[in-house]
Amino acid sequence: MKRIILALAITILVSGFISAREITGTVRDDSGNVLPGVTVQVQNTNRGTVTDIQGFYKIEVQPEDKFLVFSFIGMETEKVKIGSKDKIDVELKSSMMELEDCVVVAYGAQPRTKIRGVSFMKSAVMSPTPNWNTENYSTIHENGFKDAKANPLSTFSIDVDNASYSNVRRYINQGELPPVDAVRIEEMINYFHYDYPEPAGETPFSVTTELGACPWNEDHYLMHVGLKGKSIDKSELPPSNLVFLIDVSGSMNAYNKLPLLKRAFTMLVNELRPEDRVAIVVYAGAAGKVLNSTPGDEKQEILDALEQLNAGGSTAGGEGLKLAYKIASNHFIEGGNNRIILATDGDFNVGVSSTSEMERLVEKERESGIFMSVLGFGTGNIKDDKMEVIADKGNGNYSYIDNIQEARKVFISEFGGTLFTIAKDVKFQLEFNPKQVKSYRLVGYENRLLNDEDFNDDTKDAGEMGAGHTVTALYEIIPAGSNSATPSVNPLKYQESKTVSGKYNNELLTIKLRYKEPDGGKSKLLEQAISNKIEKNTSNDFRFSAAVASFGMLLRNSEFKGNTSIDSIVKLAKNAKGEDDNGYRSEFIQLVKTVDDLHLVAEK
Template sequence: MAASSFRNPSPQRSLTVLLSGCLLGSQILLGCQMASQRNPEMGLDTMAPQVAETEAMPLAPPPDGEIPQEVPEPSQEDYNLIRDNPFQLVQAEPLSTFALDVDSGAYSNVRRFLNDGQLPPPDAVRLEELINYFTYDYPNPGDKPFSISTELSQAPWQPQHQLLRIGIKGQDIENAALPPSNLVFLFDVSGSMDSPDKLPLLKSAFRLLVNELRPEDRVSIVVYAGAAGLVLPSTSGAEKETILAALDSLEAGGSTAGGEGIELAYREAAENFIDNGNNRIILATDGDFNVGMSSDAELIRLIEQKREQDIFLTVLGFGTGNLKDAKMEQLANNGNGNYAYIDNILEAKKVLVTEMGGTLLTLAKDVKIQVEFNPAQVQAYRLLGYENRLLAAQDFNDDTKDAGELGAGHTVTALYEIVPVGVDSPADLPVLDELKYQESQPIASDFSGELLQLKLRYKAPTGDSSELISQAIANDSKPLDQASLDFRFAAAVAEFGMLLRDSPYRGESSFDQVLALAQGSKGEDLEGYRSEFIQLAKTAQALKF
């Protein structure tokens, strides 16, 4: 017979249990006596304070000297569900269409998790934002607002596949040459912002931006907590002391009426609108709206209405624990804007000073990309990232459909994993029946040397009609070790993201391969961002295993 786990309690333990039982019994008797005592004038139990006091009394310590463990508060952070883009058969889906995305918030948020010794939630890892955090050496534009370049090589995690990099670079504009700005700082000063990584960091970040303002620039400050208010009316950038004093006076407290704040900020921006200028609201928040208009749908509808005024929106996320990443990203996407997450003062400098032109000045809006793959060359493909920026094929020519924005000096990268014709892919590709009423085989053509046709549509910042750029891309692949440094580094970042997400398409990915690729393609790295990435990859490797 198996031995029982029951044991006779020790005398000391029995005495402890007996005393605890007596104490609990006396509390119950006291509560029963007090329950009958009522205030005849107010109709309330006069025992209520005593109950609260009794409940607060410490009970006897647990037996055997056990120390109760503190239960950590569950995270209130919010991320949209991401399902990795699957492979598409070119015979069935020859067109791939998506909106450009220059956001970088996911990378700095992932960095925050790793630096805190935690792996990020999979849905916090948006591949395109990790890749686009870094700048790449793409050619300068000519007579267009941006240049387009491509490169084709092997996919490191699936050597039988190819990896296509599409690179876009916006025209560089020196800060001194930027058009005059009408900026509205919209700050969340609710109680949820009362921690060092929120309002205090916000103040330090915006001091950096204020110091970059010119006399022709103007700034207003709108704040919201339980209600919204105008702290600083439109003020010249020459009056830095006035602006900084208003900034320093901000304190956190109260609930969060974000919708009311957005309404007031757009009203202030419209009243001080600068023709041919940069009219923009910069919203700084943790995204935790809880008073008035607060649902994602309500706020998105509001932003969609306001963007018709040619007022752009930048969203900066702050803080941990209750970060509403999903809400902030959607607001930026629907407000003709961009989204960044500020986890430290160096990130604030990168976003608001080093990349000031890209953050604050839009060169082109509603930028869309459409790729038509040649079925004679490509069996299947999949777009890495951009899951929440996909468009229907017909949306490409529809100028009423909102898309992405490109700022001055911005570089944007998109990666496609391609299965060439004739390759027996180890990946699970879709299986389709033969079509009855139309040809399912590629037609004979003179395009045998072309991999795809790349098309891009964009509008001027205040325009309503789009312009088209279209070019054929040759099937000109090279071995991975001969690919450019930028290509290999972007591939390393993509592989890193797939490992963090446990992507079903990660193939032969490994952190060792990520590190080898990144270390071999670091280049000059003047700002140190690529070196930092290598350290983050090492941290993730240690946490994963």
């Protein structure tokens, strides 16, 4: 009897070890083309993967698993029975839904439906919401109105980051309102492309201005200022010396973290040229090099190194940074693009971990000409405050990648702007004419404000401008003579009051810009006066940026939101959508509608 029991126990134990099996396959569209970035998920679980650049996937299943779910934006979701097959090839059919009826959710798009007043997506592949949350965001205190007589100057650094928008989108697509401090309005505005003219001459960017009525307060003006960085053909970009610094700690063990990260970097690798180089450094319980600096035409070697990465251990982020800088320095390219790309969910908890220590390390190393870009991934663990600081101090940009389409936007559509800096330490300073302006308010940029004296100080760090990037800033202006209540100060005792007259009398303000060449140490100055002339027929860019700003204020429940409403935002955005080739503006409209449903729940 004992022998029988022992045999049964051994049988059960052995079967337990061999129960899991691996399924592979290729996903194609109905024209036979392979589909990279398709989400493949075991139904009713959070286990999943995404297809590689060849449309290939590999996933482990258990005996109790019944179906695999395949989804991709613009395609109909396919549910396939697992059965006994070890290879499952799938063909996805194009969806007939209009883009405005789609919402990008994790790695796919699904139609919108309402259940008990809440907007949900009919998808089994929504980003999993963990039952814990350690996300961190820096506190934002919104800019208020400034009296133009007492404070005629407004000075700030540009910001080309757009992580806030895709992070906000992630929250909304999960059926939640984002934390207030996750909403950085300038990053939401700058997520979108605006049709500004290409710069002329030697100046690396053009300056566009527009003055119109403020949509959320008809008694106020809205000033729209846009910069457009010089576009550079990929073939003419300088060679790159890149180091991928990849977090493979245990917290990255989720399908919307490391697997998505691999697919994102695969896109970048396929954009590299023979003169470019890539090394890969990983960090978990310890930091290590998994790929020596390798020429960009040896793509398979780079992709193989990426594919072999697995998550596990704690997070030695500081040691990883030091090693990455050492490798970047050893392969430094004079006149080239020397850059570390840090990809993480933001969790640094071993070694050099405090924000101040990281900041000092990155500030020190940027002086050598090695810049830092940061990519955030995943849910529940984002250290947004820390990642923004690292990118800011490292003369780079910060993006949050919530789906494969966002990866394509960062690494394909905006390749030059993501990797190649055309101007650094770019600063704005606006001087308002008190004869025309009673008070003004900068919309957003709260963590980019500078002292007025910093404008002429070339030792003060500011934002970087990438090739082809656009930067947009909005000012809400209360005109002189308005009855709107504004902050005021007592008359100044030691200052003489001066009245603007003569040729400057009708000027509303003057815009000044300072910037440095990417390897320069002395700034150059641009200056442009703006007349007090209201445009009755404003551009699509003016109105759409205003719609995005309105949405940000609504999400923050800003005291400055005026008469903003869901309906007014949707109407403004729809009328300003324009051509919208990539569908980003249509997606924005859908997000606004989804938040309408979320507000209904909150009100109950």
